[in-house]
Amino acid sequence: xxxxxxxxxxxxxxxxxxxxxxxxxxxxxxxxxxxxxxxxxxxxxxxxxxxxxxxxxxxxxxxxxxxxxxxxxxxxxxxxxxxxxxxxxxxxxxxxxxxxxxxxxxxxxxxxxxxxxxxxxxxxxxxxxxxxxxxxxxxxxxxxxxxxxxxxxxxxxxxxxxxxxxxxxxxxxxxxxxxxxxxxxxxxxxxxxxxxxxxxxxxxxxxxxxxxxxxxxxxxxxxxxxxxxxxxxxxxxxxxxxxxxxxxxxxxxxxxxxxxxxxxxxxxxxxxxxxxxxxxxxxxxxxxxxxxxxxxxxxxxxxxxxxxxxxxxxxxxxxxxxxxxxxxxxxxxxxxxxxxxxxxxxxxxxxxxxxxxxxxxxxxxxxxxxxxxxxxxxxxxxxxxxxxxxxxxxxxxxxxxxxxxxxxxxxxxxxxxxxxxxxxxxxxxxxxxxxxxxxxxxxxxxxxxxxxxxxxxxxxxxxxxxxxxxxxxxxxxxxxxxxxxxxxxxxx
Ligand code: MN
Ligand code: ZN
Numbered sequence: 001x002x003x004x005x006x007x008x009x010x011x012x013x014x015x016x017x018x019x020x021x022x023x024x025x026x027x028x029x030x031x032x033x034x035x036x037x038x039x040x041x042x043x044x045x046x047x048x049x050x051x052x053x054x055x056x057x058x059x060x061x062x063x064x065x066x067x068x069x070x071x072x073x074x075x076x077x078x079x080x081x082x083x084x085x086x087x088x089x090x091x092x093x094x095x096x097x098x099x100x101x102x103x104x105x106x107x108x109x110x111x112x113x114x115x116x117x118x119x120x121x122x123x124x125x126x127x128x129x130x131x132x133x134x135x136x137x138x139x140x141x142x143x144x145x146x147x148x149x150x151x152x153x154x155x156x157x158x159x160x161x162x163x164x165x166x167x168x169x170x171x172x173x174x175x176x177x178x179x180x181x182x183x184x185x186x187x188x189x190x191x192x193x194x195x196x197x198x199x200x201x202x203x204x205x206x207x208x209x210x211x212x213x214x215x216x217x218x219x220x221x222x223x224x225x226x227x228x229x230x231x232x233x234x235x236x237x238x239x240x241x242x243x244x245x246x247x248x249x250x251x252x253x254x255x256x257x258x259x260x261x262x263x264x265x266x267x268x269x270x271x272x273x274x275x276x277x278x279x280x281x282x283x284x285x286x287x288x289x290x291x292x293x294x295x296x297x298x299x300x301x302x303x304x305x306x307x308x309x310x311x312x313x314x315x316x317x318x319x320x321x322x323x324x325x326x327x328x329x330x331x332x333x334x335x336x337x338x339x340x341x342x343x344x345x346x347x348x349x350x351x352x353x354x355x356x357x358x359x360x361x362x363x364x365x366x367x368x369x370x371x372x373x374x375x376x377x378x379x380x381x382x383x384x385x386x387x388x389x390x391x392x393x394x395x396x397x398x399x400x401x402x403x404x405x406x407x408x409x410x411x412x413x414x415x416x417x418x419x420x421x422x423x424x425x426x427x428x429x430x431x432x433x434x435x436x437x438x439x440x441x442x443x444x445x446x447x448x449x450x451x452x453x454x455x456x457x458x459x460x461x462x463x464x465x466x467x468x469x470x471x472x473x474x475x476x477x478x479x480x481x482x483x484x485x486x487x488x489x490x491x492x
Contacts, residue, residue, distance in 0.1 A: 016181045017223050024251050025219045025228060026186050027134075027178035030193060031171050032203040033141065033211040034077040040140045040170035041068030041110065048209055052163040060168035062105035067297050074170035075117070077202040078138045079303060079311050081172050082118030084196050084318055085133045091302040092117040092137070094295035099285075103143035103162055111139035111173075113292045117301060123176075123196070124320055125188050126335055132177030138301075143167040172202070178217065178228065183244040183251075190214055190240060195319040198345045207238050214243055218250045220258070233268045234278055246271040250278050322348055329361040341369040346378060353384045359391040363404075367391055371408040382412040389418050400477050403427045430476050435468075438476065439484045442467045454489050461485060 018024035036046050042059035058066035082089045095113035116137035124130050143164040150156030174193065180186050194212060197203035205212050219231035234250055237243045254264045268285075269278040317325065322343040323335055330339070342351045347368045354364035372378060372387065390411065394404035399422065410421050422428060430438070442464060443450050453460040461482060468481045 015224060018182065018220065018251055019255055021223055022220050022251075022255050023223050023225070024181055024183075024247070025178045025221060025231075026180035026247060027217040027231075028176045028180065028186060028189060029215040029217070029233075030174045030176075030190065031141075031213045031215075032081075032174065032197055032205075034074050034170040034172060034202055035204060036071055036073045036077065036170055038071060039168040040071050040074050040138070041168055042066075044168065046169050047165070048211070050165060052161070053165060055165045056167070061164055062107075068110065068295075070298060070301065071170060074138065075301060075303065076311060077170070078117050078136070078172050079308060080200045080315065081136050081174070081197065081202050082121065083308070083312050083315060084200050085118070085121040085123055085136060085174070087118035087121030087133060087136060089118055089303065089308050090115070091300060093300045094138075094298045095292045096295050097139075098291045099289075101142065102160075103145050103164075103167070105143070105164070105167065109140060109142065110295055110298070112137035113287075117303075123189065123193060125185070125192050126320075126323060126340075127185075127188060129179075129185060129188075131179045131185075131189050134175045134177055136172055136174040139171050139173055141166050141169040141171050178219075183247040186216065186247055187240045187244050190243060192319060195344060199316055199318055199322075199348075201316075207240070210238070213238070216243065216247055216250075218247055218254070219264075220251050220254045230264050230266050232264060232266070232278070234271050235268060235281065237271050242271060242273055245276060246278060249276060253278065317348075317352075319343055322352075326351070326361070326365065329355055330365065338365060338369040341373050346376070347372055350384050350387045354388045354391045357388050357392065358395075359388065360395040363395050364391050367394075367404065367408060371405050375409070375412050379412050381415050382408065386411050386418060393418075393422075397477065397480075398429050399427050402474075426473060426475060428475065430472055432480075435472075435476055435480055436484055438471050439464075439468055439481060439488065442471060443485075443488060453485075 015023060033046075038044060039046050039055075039060055042057050044055040044057050044060055047055060059068060079089050092112055092115045094110050096108040097111045097113070098108045100107055116135040118136040119134070121133035121136070122130050123133060143162050144166050146161045146163060147154050147157035148161060149158035154160060176189065180189060194203075194205040194207075197212070198205045203211060207213070214237050216234045216237065217231045218234060219229045221227050221229050232250060232254070234246050237246050250269070257264050265283065267283055268281045270281050271278050323339065326339050326343055327333065327335060332339070341347065342365045350372060351364050351368045354368075355361055367387070367390070372382075375382065387408070390399075390404055390407045393399045393407075394401060399407065403425070406425065407418065407421055407427070410416070410425065411418060416424075446464075446467070449460055449463060453464065464485050465478055465481050468476055469478065
């Protein structure tokens with residue numbers, strides 16, 4: 001359910017028009033499930049899938065007399081998220097958010113209200129835009145209603161069933177400031193936030209499984225104005241592509257209303273992927289509708305400075321840091337698809353180790369973004385060490401690029417030692433004198449072509465390189481062959 005975005009009234013520095021005369025104002029609420037072993041307030045397992053209602057107990061079923069106990073690991077993940085998003089991590093308390101929904105057996109959700117654990121941070125996007133983070137608080141997930149028949153919608157279904165496996169799974173809700181000005185920026189924000197959550201180990205980032213859920217607060221205003229008009233909240237958009245489409249549709253709908261002299265109503269709306277439209281779900285609640293009050297069964301959450309410092313020091317390099325690191329190593333000024341692929345999980349640890357051990361950056365990034373990426377999930381037999389060994393051999397010219405690619409796929413298939421793979425595949429390097437002999441042999445066998453090549457028919461280089469490659473059963477390095485050919489030709 002919704003947090004409470006406290007909309008800021010300061011105008012953005014750079015105005016980007018969405019449509020002639022109109023600016024788009026978007027704030028996103030992202031709910032992420034945390035990768036804990038157990039639930040937020042009980043010891044039931046936090047697992048996706050499985051038989052319905054298997055992971056339940058009196059606490060997460062809301063039975064009378066049961067009491068919540070906070071999961072320390074969930075709090076640690078929440079702090080990791082706060083630190084990674086440059087938030088102020090503070091002492092906080094839990095509140096009860098009261099409303100009825102059949103998938104929430106207590107009739108209230110334990111959440112955080114005016115004193116969240118993380119407040120006032122920001123996330124810098126790859127494009128350089130800085131999006132404010134209002135808050136990132138802890139709360140419990142609800143169960144899940146499954147509508148049987150009728151395409152999964154309640155109105156046309158035959159029956160509705162409830163699965164409480166998800167009830168009480170720990171969530172962090174991350175509420176952005178309304179700083180997002182285009183549908184593309186909304187996608188960029190979610191994509192970068194997802195990468196951060198995965199990098200710090202807090203979430204698996206699976207939007208399709210619902211472990212990352214995005215709600216978008218969308219409004220429009222005349223270009224250059226600082227006002228915040230009525231917003232609509234679009235619930236649970238489950239892919240980046242849908243997010244962009246839903247925001248675009250909703251903004252155009254609101255603009256059309258204003259241009260007819262009408263105004264949108266404050267509503268919670270859903271996104272219909274098939275029809276490509278948003279539709280009204282209910283009029284939007286205000287915070288006071290929930291009758292928040294402090295949760296009497298839980299004590300305040302007061303992480304010590306020492307614990308926060310310990311968590312801070314355990315944070316890995318974040319995606320923005322990885323991006324700058326790779327760009328610096330590659331001597332590039334802007335990111336591209338290959339760099340973005342290489343800095344993501346699970347590839348980055350491979351690239352990082354390769355670079356730290358002296359592999360040429362271009363080789364490490366290319367092998368990770370192409371060959372390793374195509375293997376996902378990466379099998380255990382291809383660990384970081386074996387990957388680095390292969391890259392080092394390519395970087396030193398002991399194997400060619402083509403051979404390195406083949407070695408990566410072979411190393412993924414079995415535990416066989418890399419040196420042995422090189423021998424069995426016949427990838428031993430042809431040494432300089434053997435190579436020279438081979439080139440001379442080929443040249444001697446084709447005197448007529450050689451004379452024309454020396455006489456200036458440069459296109460015959462391909463003929464000779466090909467013939468030497470054939471003679472070496474593909475083991476010779478094309479560049480080395482060309483070099484020897486050039487040397488012999490210079491001598492006449
Ligand atoms: Mn929520
Ligand atoms: Zn339980």
